[in-house]
Amino acid sequence: xxxxxxxxxxxxxxxxQFVLVAIIVSCLLPLILSNQFMIYVLTLMVVFAIxxxxxxxxxxxxxxxxxxxxxxxxxxxxxxxxxxxxxxxAILAMLIGAIFSAGIGFLIGLTCVRLExxxxxxxxxxxxxxxxxxxxxxxxxxxxxxxxRTPLIVQVGLPLYYFSLLVAILSxxxxxxxxxxxxxxxxxxIKENSSEARMIGINTAKYKLYAFVISTFFAxxxxxxxxxxxxxxxxxIFDASNSFEPLMMSVIxxxxxxxxxxxxxxxxxxxxxxxxxxxxxxxxxMSPLFPAxxxxxxxxxxxxxxxxxxxxVIFFPNGVTSMIRKFYNYLIKQFRx
Amino acid sequence: MLDSSTIILTLIWGxxxxxxYVLLATGLNLIFxxxxxxxxxxxxxxVFGAYIGFSISTALGIDAYTSILFAMGLxxxxxxxxxxxxxxxxxxxxxxxxIFVSLGLILIFDNAAMLIWGEKSQRIxxxxxxxxxxxxxLSIAIPYDLLVAMLxxxxxxxxxxxxxxxxxxxxxxxxxxxxxxxxMLMGINxxxxxxxxxxxxxxxxxxxxxxxxxxxxxxxxxxxxPTIKAxxxxxxxxxxxxPGAIVGGLLYGLAEQITGTYIGGNWSDAIxxxxxxxxxxxxxxxLFGEREx
Numbered sequence: 281x282x283x284x285x286x287x288x289x290x291x292x293x294x295x296x297q298f299v300l301v302a303i304i305v306s307c308l309l310p311l312i313l314s315n316q317f318m319i320y321v322l323t324l325m326v327v328f329a330i331x332x333x334x335x336x337x338x339x340x341x342x343x344x345x346x347x348x349x350x351x352x353x354x355x356x357x358x359x360x361x362x363x364x365x366x367x368x369x370a371i372l373a374m375l376i377g378a379i380f381s382a383g384i385g386f387l388i389g390l391t392c393v394r395l396e397x398x399x400x401x402x403x404x405x406x407x408x409x410x411x412x413x414x415x416x417x418x419x420x421x422x423x424x425x426x427x428x429r430t431p432l433i434v435q436v437g438l439p440l441y442y443f444s445l446l447v448a449i450l451s452x453x454x455x456x457x458x459x460x461x462x463x464x465x466x467x468x469x470i471k472e473n474s475s476e477a478r479m480i481g482i483n484t485a486k487y488k489l490y491a492f493v494i495s496t497f498f499a500x501x502x503x504x505x506x507x508x509x510x511x512x513x514x515x516x517i518f519d520a521s522n523s524f525e526p527l528m529m530s531v532i533x534x535x536x537x538x539x540x541x542x543x544x545x546x547x548x549x550x551x552x553x554x555x556x557x558x559x560x561x562x563x564x565x566m567s568p569l570f571p572a573x574x575x576x577x578x579x580x581x582x583x584x585x586x587x588x589x590x591x592x593v594i595f596f597p598n599g600v601t602s603m604i605r606k607f608y609n610y611l612i613k614q615f616r617x
Numbered sequence: 618m619l620d621s622s623t624i625i626l627t628l629i630w631g632x633x634x635x636x637x638y639v640l641l642a643t644g645l646n647l648i649f650x651x652x653x654x655x656x657x658x659x660x661x662x663x664v665f666g667a668y669i670g671f672s673i674s675t676a677l678g679i680d681a682y683t684s685i686l687f688a689m690g691l692x693x694x695x696x697x698x699x700x701x702x703x704x705x706x707x708x709x710x711x712x713x714x715x716i717f718v719s720l721g722l723i724l725i726f727d728n729a730a731m732l733i734w735g736e737k738s739q740r741i742x743x744x745x746x747x748x749x750x751x752x753x754x755l756s757i758a759i760p761y762d763l764l765v766a767m768l769x770x771x772x773x774x775x776x777x778x779x780x781x782x783x784x785x786x787x788x789x790x791x792x793x794x795x796x797x798x799x800x801m802l803m804g805i806n807x808x809x810x811x812x813x814x815x816x817x818x819x820x821x822x823x824x825x826x827x828x829x830x831x832x833x834x835x836x837x838x839x840x841x842x843p844t845i846k847a848x849x850x851x852x853x854x855x856x857x858x859x860p861g862a863i864v865g866g867l868l869y870g871l872a873e874q875i876t877g878t879y880i881g882g883n884w885s886d887a888i889x890x891x892x893x894x895x896x897x898x899x900x901x902x903x904l905f906g907e908r909e910x
Binding site: 339344346381394395396399401402403405406407409412414416417520524527528532548570571573574576578579580582583585586587588589590593594597606 | 712
């Protein structure tokens with residue numbers, strides 16, 4: 281049949297085809313669904329795909345963050361404040377925002393690289409709490425509690441969608457090639473076994489720091505896009521839910537894969553955006569059971585999200601991606617026979 | 618601002634709040650020490666304890682301190698269910714997985730509390746809510762609740778120490794925490810020890826919840842902050858060390874109250890975490906944790 285090299289080439293070709301199809305679909309989809317809300321949802325998906333991928337990159341080096349919202353917010357605030365107060369060109373401000381976020385990430389990373397997984401989770405979470413206090417303290421500059429309207433790079437709607445898509449494709453591709461490079465290999469070695477990685481001569485602290493800086497750079501980049509999508513920026517961007525979101529997206533989509541966070545963000549953002557439609561049916565059905573709450577819809581939906589997360593982690597540790605892959609292989613097999 | 622009565626009152630509040638944190642952190646530390654499990658949903662058990670105490674003391678008309686017993690029992694029951702259905706399946710796997718399932722549990726618990734008890738913030742009325750101890754000579758009044766809370770925590774900790782040091786199940790717990798495989802060879806039913814440990818940790822969280830509910834307003838979504846504080850405390854005190862958790866909890870309570878009084882309420886959480894991060898920079902394993910070689 282085939283020799284190994286041919287098979288590798290074949291899978292490479294198939295991967296390339298998948299990526300191409302995904303890009304074409306994501307370019308054409310908003311033209312078919314030319315509805316304001318749909319385009320908003322699609323833009324949010326794209327932004328969260330960058331954000332979740334940045335978290336996933338960090339987890340690829342064996343580190344986990346429970347405070348990534350800090351870097352999302354840093355990117356968003358730096359971008360908006362630079363444009364509003366100093367009149368810096370928006371694209372430049374976006375880049376500065378991401379670099380600033382990466383700079384703070386470097387400082388936090390310096391303390392984090394020596395810590396084990398759960399200590400690290402604490403420090404990152406603590407940092408996202410500290411930063412809220414800072415934003416609220418310097419409220420003359422940050423307008424922390426009230427918030428403000430964010431400046432735009434391009435018009436809301438289709439232009440913002442395509443701009444975000446371009447940034448997302450570039451970011452995710454560069455993360456993909458990074459993971460394929462020697463640095464990515466070092467990350468994976470550290471994740472598998474950090475003491476063995478040190479034994480074969482990998483400077484684990486250095487590579488962990490690399491992962492932290494690169495991840496926070498992309499989180500900051502996603503932050504300035506996120507600020508433009510939500511249009512109104514205040515301290516709530518640092519909320520714990522924003523820190524947990526990329527984690528859930530990566531886990532549900534499939535940890536350690538490049539497509540996992542993307543699929544996870546498509547899934548979770550659409551659940552967040554479309555599922556509220558069933559609230560009006562749930563309300564008359566369930567509210568006699570729970571008289572204490574005025575709106576039963578949101579808590580019920582979140583309980584099911586929690587159950588979904590538990591089921592994925594316990595029964596499908598490789599996420600939804602692995603299920604799709606299994607299903608695809610099964611189809612191929614059936615088709616051949 | 619810097620008069621002696623404010624200082625004394627701040628210190629007493631710090632110790633009282635600190636002792637509630639001690640209870641929570643000790644439970645978490647017990648679970649970590651024996652099972653090597655990181656339960657990020659521990660604060661949710663505190664919230665359930667507070668609500669159970671609230672419901673039982675208002676529905677049955679018994680006083681709030683007696684309701685601690687009910688809260689401990691029911692939260693321990695919840696703990697047993699959670700351990701058997703969820704944590705047992707990911708135990709011994711990657712550490713990150715425990716954090717992931719904890720997040721799922723946080724979503725479920727927070728919103729279940731929301732459905733059952735509603736969004737209104739509540740407070741448990743204690744029998745001593747309006748009386749306080751007036752010290753002669755100083756113009757301060759110490760609420761009795763704070764003193765009773767501290768005494769109760771001391772009592773619970775002493776009984777816990779007795780359980781761990783003097784009983785057979787305590788011996789089994791200590792053995793399991795030292796070496797799981799050898800304990801199994803010695804005929805210890807490790808899974809049973811795990812269930813009991815988790816239930817015990819949950820019961821401590823339930824007791825902490827009722828005490829917390831008497832000092833603060835609580836609502837369904839507050840759980841994650843106590844969890845994070847409890848983790849900060851056991852990191853300060855050293856993982857798995859109960860004396861460390863006691864010292865860490867009291868220090869944390871004091872630091873929080875002092876910054877709250879003298880720097881501003883906005884900063885009290887931030888300063889506490891700043892202290893945590895600084896400690897971890899110099900001692901990556903915590904203040905009393907063993908040194909890395």
